[in-house]
Amino acid sequence: SAVISQKPSRDICQRGTSLTIQCQVDSQVTMMFWYRQQPGQSLTLIATANQGSEATYESGFVIDKFPISRPNLTFSTLTVSNMSPEDSSIYLCSVGGDTEAFFGQGTRLTVV
Amino acid sequence: GNSVTQMEGPVTLSEEAFLTINCTYTATGYPSLFWYVQYPGEGLQLLLKATKADDKGSNKGFEATYRKETTSFHLEKGSVQVSDSAVYFCALNLGAGGYQKVTFGTGTKLQVIP
Numbered sequence: 001s002a003v004i005s006q007k008p009s010r011d012i013c014q015r016g017t018s019l020t021i022q023c024q025v026d027s028q029v030t031m032m033f034w035y036r037q038q039p040g041q042s043l044t045l046i047a048t049a050n051q052g053s054e055a056t057y058e059s060g061f062v063i064d065k066f067p068i069s070r071p072n073l074t075f076s077t078l079t080v081s082n083m084s085p086e087d088s089s090i091y092l093c094s095v096g097g098d099t100e101a102f103f104g105q106g107t108r109l110t111v112v
Numbered sequence: 113g114n115s116v117t118q119m120e121g122p123v124t125l126s127e128e129a130f131l132t133i134n135c136t137y138t139a140t141g142y143p144s145l146f147w148y149v150q151y152p153g154e155g156l157q158l159l160l161k162a163t164k165a166d167d168k169g170s171n172k173g174f175e176a177t178y179r180k181e182t183t184s185f186h187l188e189k190g191s192v193q194v195s196d197s198a199v200y201f202c203a204l205n206l207g208a209g210g211y212q213k214v215t216f217g218t219g220t221k222l223q224v225i226p
Contacts, residue, residue: 031211042201042216043156092156096212099144099163101205105155 002027002095004104012110013083020079021107023093028073033094033101034066043092049076083111114139118202118217125192125224133187133220135176135202143204145169145178145185146214151198159187159200192224 003026013019023032034046046066047055055068069077080087088111093104119134137143147159147169160169165180174189185202202217 033213042218043214044216045213048213094212094214096207100146100158100161101212101214102158103148103156 002029002097002102004093004095004102006093006104006107008107009105010108010110012112015084015111017083018079018081019083019109020077021091021093023076023078023104025074025095029095030073031096032070032076033096034068034076034078035092035094035103037090037092037106039088046078046091080109083109085111087111114143114204114206114215116202116204116215116217118200119220120218121199122221122223125222127194127224127226128191129224131187131189131192131196131222133200133202133222135185135187135217137183137185137202137204139183139204139206141206143206145176146203146205147174147176147185147187148201148203148216149198150201150219156201192222194224194226197222197224 005024007022032049035043037043045058046061047057049055049068049070051070051073067079090106090108092106094101115138117136144163146161148156149159150156160171162169162178168177176185176187199219199221201219203214205214
């Protein structure tokens, strides 16, 4: 199994600002995944982050809005840029095990 | 593409009632199937999983059987408790090893009343 730590656990931000979310894993992993869970909704994959290459974004998500860094095999960041109230969500980091995915506790973001 | 369809909620049950949450899937290939649970104010936890047809996943009194012929993975529990109140997500994954890109259903909120 993998233990994933996310920071911050929650934040309230002003519209137009940016927030960077950190994800730390207790073991080296090739791929890390970022998901968004909008209020009352399911989880949607934002992007896949490989170390040493640019992240791969899913349809509807763009790098300018959600830049991702992956400087090493245990760490990644997701930035939510130029925030609007519609960005209020829980953002989750995930890594893969042999047969299942593991998730961080999530970052609960509220944009006011 | 891949998709998961699960029973809409909310579902409200009395304590000790029988629970079924339906889940069906569409996938190219042979996915692994999962149920995740999200307790109020907490993160996502894996409840149970099944990696091939006819496998039964079980945990904490919950069970689900991977039915390839009906492309289903229904969640059941014989006697629910108030502490089972949570949102339950059915999910699938076609990856292997570290490539675990998960497709989730919409989630079903379960409320168990004493």
